[in-house]
Amino acid sequence: MKKILTSLLIIAQITIFAQERLNVVPAVQNWQYSGKDVLFNSVFVNWSEGTSSKESLFLNRFKTELKSLNIKVRKSNNKNALSIFFDTKYTPVNKHKDSYKIIFGRKTIVQASSYKALVYASRTILQLVCQNKYKHAIPKGIIEDFPNYEKRMLLIDVARKFVTFNELKDFIRIMAWVKMTELHLHLSDNSWGGYSAYRLESKLYPELTAKDGHYSWKEIRELQDFAHSYGITITPEIDSPGHSLAFTNVRPDLKSKWLAPKYLDITNPDVYPFMEKILEEVIPHFDAPDFHLGTDEYRINSIKNDSLKLHIGETFRKYINHFNKVVKKNHKTTRIWSGFEHMPGDTEIDKDIIIDMWETSDAQNKSKRGYKFINSTHFYTYIVPGAPYYGVNNKFIYERWTPEIFSNKDSQNLSKNSPGLLGSKLHIWNDYGPTGFSISEIARLSTPSILVFSEKMWGTKSDLSFEDYKNKLKKLTKIPMTTILERNFTKKKEIYSKKRSINLAKKQSVLINKKIKNIEYPWTLELTVYKTKEGTKDNVLFSSKLATIYADLEFDFKKKKEVITKRGIAIVRANQTEGKSPITSYRPQVIVFDYQIPLNKNVKIKLVGEQGKTSLYINDKLIGSENIQMLCPVNYIGISNGNVFNGTIKEVSIMQNAHNYNYK
Numbered sequence: 001m002k003k004i005l006t007s008l009l010i011i012a013q014i015t016i017f018a019q020e021r022l023n024v025v026p027a028v029q030n031w032q033y034s035g036k037d038v039l040f041n042s043v044f045v046n047w048s049e050g051t052s053s054k055e056s057l058f059l060n061r062f063k064t065e066l067k068s069l070n071i072k073v074r075k076s077n078n079k080n081a082l083s084i085f086f087d088t089k090y091t092p093v094n095k096h097k098d099s100y101k102i103i104f105g106r107k108t109i110v111q112a113s114s115y116k117a118l119v120y121a122s123r124t125i126l127q128l129v130c131q132n133k134y135k136h137a138i139p140k141g142i143i144e145d146f147p148n149y150e151k152r153m154l155l156i157d158v159a160r161k162f163v164t165f166n167e168l169k170d171f172i173r174i175m176a177w178v179k180m181t182e183l184h185l186h187l188s189d190n191s192w193g194g195y196s197a198y199r200l201e202s203k204l205y206p207e208l209t210a211k212d213g214h215y216s217w218k219e220i221r222e223l224q225d226f227a228h229s230y231g232i233t234i235t236p237e238i239d240s241p242g243h244s245l246a247f248t249n250v251r252p253d254l255k256s257k258w259l260a261p262k263y264l265d266i267t268n269p270d271v272y273p274f275m276e277k278i279l280e281e282v283i284p285h286f287d288a289p290d291f292h293l294g295t296d297e298y299r300i301n302s303i304k305n306d307s308l309k310l311h312i313g314e315t316f317r318k319y320i321n322h323f324n325k326v327v328k329k330n331h332k333t334t335r336i337w338s339g340f341e342h343m344p345g346d347t348e349i350d351k352d353i354i355i356d357m358w359e360t361s362d363a364q365n366k367s368k369r370g371y372k373f374i375n376s377t378h379f380y381t382y383i384v385p386g387a388p389y390y391g392v393n394n395k396f397i398y399e400r401w402t403p404e405i406f407s408n409k410d411s412q413n414l415s416k417n418s419p420g421l422l423g424s425k426l427h428i429w430n431d432y433g434p435t436g437f438s439i440s441e442i443a444r445l446s447t448p449s450i451l452v453f454s455e456k457m458w459g460t461k462s463d464l465s466f467e468d469y470k471n472k473l474k475k476l477t478k479i480p481m482t483t484i485l486e487r488n489f490t491k492k493k494e495i496y497s498k499k500r501s502i503n504l505a506k507k508q509s510v511l512i513n514k515k516i517k518n519i520e521y522p523w524t525l526e527l528t529v530y531k532t533k534e535g536t537k538d539n540v541l542f543s544s545k546l547a548t549i550y551a552d553l554e555f556d557f558k559k560k561k562e563v564i565t566k567r568g569i570a571i572v573r574a575n576q577t578e579g580k581s582p583i584t585s586y587r588p589q590v591i592v593f594d595y596q597i598p599l600n601k602n603v604k605i606k607l608v609g610e611q612g613k614t615s616l617y618i619n620d621k622l623i624g625s626e627n628i629q630m631l632c633p634v635n636y637i638g639i640s641n642g643n644v645f646n647g648t649i650k651e652v653s654i655m656q657n658a659h660n661y662n663y664k
Helices: 002-019 053-068 115-129 165-177 217-229 245-250 271-285 306-329 363-368 394-399 439-458 466-476
Strands: 030-039 042-047 081-087 100-104 107-112 137-145 151-157 182-186 188-190 196-198 233-240 290-294 333-337 354-357 372-375 421-428 494-498 509-511 523-531 538-543 547-559 562-573 589-592 602-610 613-618 621-626 636-638 647-656
Touching (some): 081 115, 115 137, 151 165, 165 182, 165 217, 188 233, 217 271, 233 271, 245 271, 271 306, 290 306, 354 363, 363 372, 394 466, 439 466, 523 538, 523 547, 547 589
Parallel strands (some): 042 081, 233 290, 333 354, 372 421
Antiparallel strands (some): 100 107, 494 647, 523 602, 523 647, 602 613
16 A cells, blocks of 8 residues: 555656646747656757858857756767757748757757747757756656747836946847847936937047947847847847937037927927938947837926917927838838827827837827827836836746736727737836946846746736745846856955054055956945034045945935935935035935944944845844945045044954845
């Protein structure tokens, strides 16, 4: 009887395992498990004879990616190796576009219906072998997989926060990891406080190109080729006639007479040839079939003259259609943001324009009227790093959202296979500008959402609960050849340590590090201070260009009509347009803790920076925490041009801690 029960238990366990989905994101459409595993100690990769140079280049890179995951890759096959054969003849796997099949066995065979499908199959294999469970044993069986939605997109706002060429390549690797198809680059914009940027080279208007970072045409070409190799298209956006401070700074004569300087005067006929020249310089450099004109947030509510408001609204609608003709003349399809619906006027937007629906959510209306459109709803798909508004609820996305859901009103949302819907997009908007979150902070914040969104954009969903799903996702964050998810300035845990006393009354500043100027979360700063005399209510302990820690700061917090003054140990992070110091940036992030250092006493200070939170401990007792993500400045102890702490500091320790992804 005991043997029978044991046998039944084993059979039950095999059956359960056979029914489990593979831990792959997005989840595969079909998986048939044979109940057996293939043990291997190395991998041999080969492909069809006559494979083109494009595919050969990609598959050789696939071997490099395997090696980066500590998988031994053989030059020739043997009996203990897992042989992976890629059939590059591209034959239909099923009726679905970009479908692939993987037949796992000692000789694993990959069949793909297209180049993109080949890329997708390779990502599925890499995701499996990056997990300890599959490093030396792959389950025997058959995967048949395909996307339900064609366009699976990510927008990155590179205008307000410059993302370098190599950092963009890392974002492309992350996108490819989860089988996304399009990177939308928002290339021109402005931030609060007067900052603006146009991120492209321009021979027509050299003064237009941002001085703090831009992409040369050579880099744009190389970036597109790199993206294509992963099955990803780069769609550019040049935003006008709102968000146009970069343009009006170059041509102040084109500023609106009635609105802020960031608005072009669309009633001025000189605006049109100016913008036409810019677009005609940019469009030919991009391979994407679509070109994005922006056209969002041209806000005219401040205009009180109703006839003028009507005239501008009607002109705005005509502006869109005019530049649609310019885009079509350059053999592209126009995209715009929604929002024109709020503008007065009778002119209908051309039906051949694709609409990114962000602030208007009536998708049923657009579908019935014959438009093509993308789900870019700001309710669910907007990440604004560091901002208290927007943000993605990954649990809601996983459990309830689909690309057909634009709002919480059923009357606006779509049913499956509604005409016009092209797909959906996740957005990273860097509203806080050049001093906002670092690129690593942005990547670590957004990657969990990229993974969750990819699941729903593909059109599948794991059977796991969200809590179990989060735990599974954590095993998939080691993305080959990608460094953007690491605080890669150093692998050392201890950034700085000094036991001996430093008298800041005698030595105003001490250089800590020339290369590492700030530490991103998670970090811990500990020190002991001895205050010898009162200061000036702005006494600095540590400083950098982007952050300051004060031993004592008095600061006025303005909330609507009320002003609240706080004084104590403080930490400040620069935000939006730069100032001479972090606290004089346009809208600094400031935490003032309710603790003032007493005179002539040793006080042990501990500051802890976490994702979305900063805390102060005094003599091992928690003083307070605030939900603001701060940098730890490690450029200087003290400050070279300002007021410093009056006293000595000793036993300084600055540590970077281990990071865990937050999938909330």
